[in-house]
Amino acid sequence: MKITTLETFCTQDVGFVRLTTEDGQQGWGQVSTYNADITAQVLHRQIAPWALGRDTDDLEALVTEIPEREHKFPGSYLRRALAGLDTAVWDWRGKRAGLPVTSLLGGSPGPIRAYGSSMVRDITPKDEATRLARLRDSHGFDAFKFRIGKECGHDADEWPGRTDAIVPTVRRAVGDDVALLVDANSCYSPARAIEVARMLEQHGIEHFEEPCPYWRIEDTKTVTDALDLDVTGGEQDCDLQHWTRMIAMRAVDVIQPDILYVGGMLRALRVAQMGADAGLPCTPHCANLSMVTLFTMHLLRALPNAGKYLEFSIEGDDVYPWQRDLFVSCPYTIEDGQARVTDAPGWGVDIHPDWLARATYQVSALP
Numbered sequence: 001m002k003i004t005t006l007e008t009f010c011t012q013d014v015g016f017v018r019l020t021t022e023d024g025q026q027g028w029g030q031v032s033t034y035n036a037d038i039t040a041q042v043l044h045r046q047i048a049p050w051a052l053g054r055d056t057d058d059l060e061a062l063v064t065e066i067p068e069r070e071h072k073f074p075g076s077y078l079r080r081a082l083a084g085l086d087t088a089v090w091d092w093r094g095k096r097a098g099l100p101v102t103s104l105l106g107g108s109p110g111p112i113r114a115y116g117s118s119m120v121r122d123i124t125p126k127d128e129a130t131r132l133a134r135l136r137d138s139h140g141f142d143a144f145k146f147r148i149g150k151e152c153g154h155d156a157d158e159w160p161g162r163t164d165a166i167v168p169t170v171r172r173a174v175g176d177d178v179a180l181l182v183d184a185n186s187c188y189s190p191a192r193a194i195e196v197a198r199m200l201e202q203h204g205i206e207h208f209e210e211p212c213p214y215w216r217i218e219d220t221k222t223v224t225d226a227l228d229l230d231v232t233g234g235e236q237d238c239d240l241q242h243w244t245r246m247i248a249m250r251a252v253d254v255i256q257p258d259i260l261y262v263g264g265m266l267r268a269l270r271v272a273q274m275g276a277d278a279g280l281p282c283t284p285h286c287a288n289l290s291m292v293t294l295f296t297m298h299l300l301r302a303l304p305n306a307g308k309y310l311e312f313s314i315e316g317d318d319v320y321p322w323q324r325d326l327f328v329s330c331p332y333t334i335e336d337g338q339a340r341v342t343d344a345p346g347w348g349v350d351i352h353p354d355w356l357a358r359a360t361y362q363v364s365a366l367p
Helices: 036-051 056-069 076-097 125-139 162-174 190-202 217-226 240-248 265-277 291-300 353-358
Strands: 003-010 015-021 026-031 112-117 143-147 179-183 205-209 230-233 310-313 332-335 338-341 360-365
Touching: 003 036, 003 076, 015 036, 015 076, 026 036, 026 076, 026 291, 036 056, 036 076, 036 360, 056 076, 056 265, 076 265, 112 125, 125 143, 125 162, 143 162, 162 179, 162 190, 190 205, 190 217, 217 230, 217 240, 240 265, 265 291, 291 310, 291 332, 291 338
Parallel strands: 112 143, 112 310, 143 179, 179 205, 205 230
Antiparallel strands: 003 015, 003 360, 015 026, 112 338, 332 338
């Protein structure tokens, strides 16, 4: 069915895409969060001209053709915009077939083990430990991730001693039966990352995310080769050739593509398959409660090499006020540490009309 209209509804933080075909049927998708208003401009300028008039069955071709048509723009924004087209087509396809997207991907319904993911560093070790223990008791989480080091920190801590304090403090608070993961957000040199990791291993941390600057994959591999705990990464990477190299050299133990950063479901599936071929599990990155977490729930249920967990942000409106009132009703719940997602057709979600009315609107359409 021919694509006739691509509309965007955006704020600076989040942007949704509505695709319409010649029969009037619609699908909802999302461009990547953060500077979504810029990404929407890219969608209308560099994605829509190649997509309008094409068939929804052409998506597999379009995700290859569009980066080639726009080959002078190999960076992140083009892929973040391409994700809006891709995810809207998947919603359209699911509604057309009367099936959830995961079923179209070969997945099956069912709960997914989730880890509660902390997104903040400006929290004391004691306060972080207290809230994680509270979430363990109230929502049944049996796994958590929290932040160590300083973001792109050149071996510095968020404040002196925070990392050395937070790891044992959280472990004592949640107990030995809870899996713990940490994220360094590109903080460390290889030598310092290995030094920190020895302390992590002593406290049973099983997942060390982005220990070195993510663009220095040789440094990350040095850390991976030195450690027994899993080194993970890849959330920022949108170039499939880079993914090919990173996986071939086994720079990480667990791959973490982000569906919206990498360019949509199809490109995320390609990365996951590369990982599966290499024997690497895939635990996608999804660090906020926009549609990206919903997309990831559908994807994980279809991956043969799905990792142990779904990342689930524990931050509310106080940290991400733009998350407020995005949807008519939330399409998923967390019960006993398990994510349960609706199996309504497509993504099974409706964007709240009041939010849409406040957003900046743009449209690209066939003449």
